[in-house]
Amino acid sequence: MTTSAPLTVPTAAAARPQPSPGVRRITGLQPTGRLHLGNLLGAIRPTVAAQYRTETIVFLADLHALTVAHQPNEVRANTLAQATTLLAAGLDPDRTTFYVQSQVPQHTELHYLLECTAGYGEAHRMIQFREKSATQQNVRLSLLSYPVLMAADILLHDVHEVPVGADQGQHLELTRTVAQRFNTRYGDTFVVPRAVHPAVSARVMDLADPTRKMGKSAESDAGVVLLLDPPEVVRRKVMRAVTDPGRTVDYDPQARPGLANLLDILAAAVGGDPAVLAADYRSYAQLKAAVAEAVDGLLRPVRLRHTELARDPGYVRRVLAEGADRARESAADTVYRARRAIGLLT
Ligand code: TRP
Numbered sequence: 001m002t003t004s005a006p007l008t009v010p011t012a013a014a015a016r017p018q019p020s021p022g023v024r025r026i027t028g029l030q031p032t033g034r035l036h037l038g039n040l041l042g043a044i045r046p047t048v049a050a051q052y053r054t055e056t057i058v059f060l061a062d063l064h065a066l067t068v069a070h071q072p073n074e075v076r077a078n079t080l081a082q083a084t085t086l087l088a089a090g091l092d093p094d095r096t097t098f099y100v101q102s103q104v105p106q107h108t109e110l111h112y113l114l115e116c117t118a119g120y121g122e123a124h125r126m127i128q129f130r131e132k133s134a135t136q137q138n139v140r141l142s143l144l145s146y147p148v149l150m151a152a153d154i155l156l157h158d159v160h161e162v163p164v165g166a167d168q169g170q171h172l173e174l175t176r177t178v179a180q181r182f183n184t185r186y187g188d189t190f191v192v193p194r195a196v197h198p199a200v201s202a203r204v205m206d207l208a209d210p211t212r213k214m215g216k217s218a219e220s221d222a223g224v225v226l227l228l229d230p231p232e233v234v235r236r237k238v239m240r241a242v243t244d245p246g247r248t249v250d251y252d253p254q255a256r257p258g259l260a261n262l263l264d265i266l267a268a269a270v271g272g273d274p275a276v277l278a279a280d281y282r283s284y285a286q287l288k289a290a291v292a293e294a295v296d297g298l299l300r301p302v303r304l305r306h307t308e309l310a311r312d313p314g315y316v317r318r319v320l321a322e323g324a325d326r327a328r329e330s331a332a333d334t335v336y337r338a339r340r341a342i343g344l345l346t
Helices: 037-050 072-088 107-116 120-125 127-134 142-154 166-186 231-239 255-271 272-278 282-311 313-342
Strands: 024-029 055-060 097-100 161-163 193-194
Touching: 024 037, 024 142, 037 055, 037 161, 037 255, 037 282, 055 313, 072 097, 072 282, 072 313, 097 142, 097 313, 107 142, 107 166, 107 313, 120 127, 127 142, 127 166, 127 231, 127 282, 166 193, 166 231, 166 313, 255 272, 255 282, 282 313
Parallel strands: 024 055, 024 161, 055 097, 161 193
Antiparallel strands: none
16 A cells, blocks of 8 residues: 655645544445435444544545436435435534535546546446446446546545445456556555455345345335335334245344344344344244334434434535535645646646
8 A cells, every 4th residue: 555745735735634644434325316224234334433433534426326317306306315314324524524526526637537547448347337338228438437436536535445345346446456557657646445345244135035135226115124214114114024934033144034134134233143133033023023123223313313404404515515625625635646647737
């Protein structure tokens, strides 16, 4: 890993906060679809917990949402709605730099410099590009360069760690390759980040189909607990969860994935080991009632805080504007280094 040397920047460099000696992390979320229990346990809760230990940057990747056919009003509305939900879930804008990608123009500025560093072949090989482009009519050029924008998102902030699910692992590898190539060609400029993987037990499966991940793209939301579902809807979805044949409650993810998923959710919600928790329940109905209760316990505070925040959309916008100000300041530094290194007049 490389760390950049101190630099002289023409404007108020001394007034900028110096990078902390600790570890810095970044998380990007696409503002598409509504947030669900899988997002909460897999990504949001770990980020909320880590923000008090680790310097954290969280941004909404609205530019990424433009890489496929989109409705302008929907992207805008989702961006604000998702920001509100994340704040309701405990993201603390005093601890975390929280902003919207498009409000920090350095993302696109660095993107171009990295497009001059990454290869067409590299982008074209990405599994996600291959899968998504195979099912579309008019593939946008931005879908191809998407991972290069993602690399810019990450390298912009000199982060050390990027929590990623398995589907983003290849994009992170590309980020590392591009960072190393740039550093080798033009001199040390970027911190080369590493991937960190969320705990396996935080993987939440669809309640109606426990062989697939709980996700925004599910055909029906019968098995997807949305963070803002009312209590009776949460309860109904959990009580109707698909379980496996059998009568005893035990933890066997291979043979009984539906049951294991419920135990995983319970363990994530109340703490403890799913295999040990299993012994407390005599029937599926009893287990489901406990899971419904535990999930409601997780969602209740989010729901309450969301109601408060939704009363004042101006507050959320102000939080995002302040976050963008902070992000622009640190990003300007990185872009300055990259521009100078690659041969632009600064
Ligand atoms: N591509 C990520 C996803 O779909 C979102 C994302 C964009 C991201 N830029 C990022 C994640 C930078 C981490 C870091 O989930």
